[in-house]
Amino acid sequence: MQSILSRAGTIAVLVSVLAGPMPVQAAEVPLGLDEAVEIAIAAEEPSLLRFDASAGAFEERAIADSELPDPMVRGTLLNFPTDTFSDNQEPMTQYQLGLRQEFPAGDTLAVRGERRRAEAEIERARKELVRRQILFDVRTGWFDLFYLENARATVGKSRAALEDLARALRSSFASGGMNGRDVLRVQLEQALIDDRLAALAQDEEKARARLARYLGAAANRPVPEGLPPLLLPTAAAQPERALTSHPAVKVDDAVLATKQAEIELAEEAYKPSWALDAGYGYRAGERADFATIGVTLSIPLFTGDRQDRRLSAAKQDSGAARLDRAARLRDLERDHARALADWQRLEERIALYSEAVNAHARETREASLTAYAGGTADFPELVRSQLAELDTELTYLNLQRERAKAWAKLVYLAGDPS
Template identity: 35%
Template sequence: MAFRLPTMLAVLLSTSFLLPLSALSEQVLSLSEAERLALIDDPATLRYRELAEARREAAISVRQLPDPMLIMEVMDVARDGISIDDDSMTQLRVGVRQTFPRGDSRRLASERESAMAQAEAARSSNAELAAVRAVRRSYLVLAEQRAILGVLEQSQPLFEDLREITEREFASGFADQQDLLRAELELSRLHDRLLNVQAQEAVAQAQLARWVGNEALSRPLSLDLPELAEPAGTLLAHPLLDAEQAVIDAGNHGVELARQGYKPQWSVELTYGTPTQRGMGMPDRMSAMVMVDLPLFTRQRQDRDLSASVHRREAAQYAWDEQARELQRQLGESQARWQLMSERERRYQQLLLPQARENAEAAEHGYRNRTTDFNSLVRARLTELETRIEAVRIGTQRRLEQVDLLYLLGENA
């Protein structure tokens, strides 16, 4: 038992330290978690889903036959009296009438509604992609502001050290008052930049809160800017083009539906009649009637309906072409900017950041040894600060362009 107690104590202590760390790691608001929260109750996505479901229900409804009509009739009532019991000519009739719409109009109307349901479903997919793009952009902008804020906070001790060095040099007679004022000025300007970035961070937080809520936004973000999947889709897979193609398909069904207007519409009527005076021994009567539309004069109605449906279909085709050209333009611009930003980010990481850091260290070493003047030291520190901030902005811009590429190529991975 004396040998097991230290082991058990060590296990308990290690567990007590691991639990808070794991809990803290679970509280980090990752980009994937923000995307999931944004898609739970996105109104635009849900609206198009409801419209698609409405179209599917309508597709079933329009395929059915019209409701039959009940016919109740009193025939041959004498004009000189309202009594029907004493008149051998008066009959009571009851029947039913069923109408059969023209040609394949029911099937074509159903297929047109189904095509429009596909269009609404594609718009729902686009709304989901747009929501993912928006939350990614908001997340990246907030991460950028917090990264810049971190750079400024890390630089603050360096500028405070710079002021202290200048104060010592001024007290020793190796620096003048202007150098001391310059050091205090740069430190004050750094504090002002911190306030400015904090204000921009608050704006970015409000934009991201629109998607994930204030409760989720209280969790910390990842320390590094998130990496996204490499764009690998095709422009033709974009749901906006799918939506326009579905409208074209609905237009084709609309043209065929308009052609059905040249075909007759049929109605069948069955009636049963009985005389009101039974004493004459008159039998009950049954009747059947068929009614047919005669579309003989088609110039001002059927021809016009067909022409209108053809124009609507052509307009839908032009809408697809316009949408494809616009997406292609956006894709070309985003690809060019993404490639340029990728090259700039690589140069900053491999060349500019190390050079700026080495230049600042060399300037400070020279100033301490009185081989470099104060202005050169300040410029070196400011250059390093601006280079680090610009590296963050370029990295963010590269990811923002990548977000747009993933949206244009129909990807949300």
């Protein structure tokens, strides 16, 4: 009888702990997912600002590279006699002043400007790519915090229940109603749960440190207990257009534009470049002054080992860049298919846990309590049922996190949800 009463007392304590609400403590305002994203967007992130500076530099170079070369001025003392050093002794003695302006071949200047502007577009596309990656990191980091905070609360609740159970068992053991093995088993489970709590706390600190990179002090705030509604991007069902607009593909498009400009530059090299020369010669005395004007023209006759090679190299570079783009698009399509499959299958698993697994774990734990109180179940079975319910709850939380991360990946690939 004393053993049964001890069991009943222990069960009553455990049931009251498991059924009771978690204590509510004053805390900071929870950090929602949308707010975290807004903070990351509004932050003056150096890794983004540097792309603006780099793009601006290329725009400046585009203007400079589109301009003609600086004209050259030439001053000459021509046919000056060395016997008398008189400027009016010889009729051909002159003081000459000349001006030379070079003109690159064909549309070389315009193509150079186009190439620099394409390089500026590469930097802008890279900025958008890094921005998407930052938002992806913030979202996944927030989902990690959601899991870790809720997991710690769940494990802490189970730890409190085991602590009350251990207290009741120690009292029962002291009165001779329980054996020492049960007390040791509870102490072992307490130690294992303490280790689990420590591991969760460690992971949470690391997750907050990663978020602090983009959120600053806001990363130390708690997150809400529940996930916000997660709507798939409208492009998720037909991702072809969305993926071709992905910043990584835009980077490749801009690289292709620079390669095309290099092809055009190589083609312009087949055209002659030319220069205009003008001069004025002053002669001393009553002699007439001289005016000079001339044109210099390059003649690209031997193109086999210069222009032809450069054009071939430019075309091969462009082909390689085109293949890089095709490979990138295939990688994005693969990643999208994986993320969409994860989303769909995790939805099914979450529904299974919500509708069946969680309820079965709870019912199993309650049945073990009843059986233990009635003397038809041993203490290890009671502990196993308690831990099985804990593992079920943690698995359910992790499934929610993984589904949310799959959503974040789809948003990263297909664009923000609409």
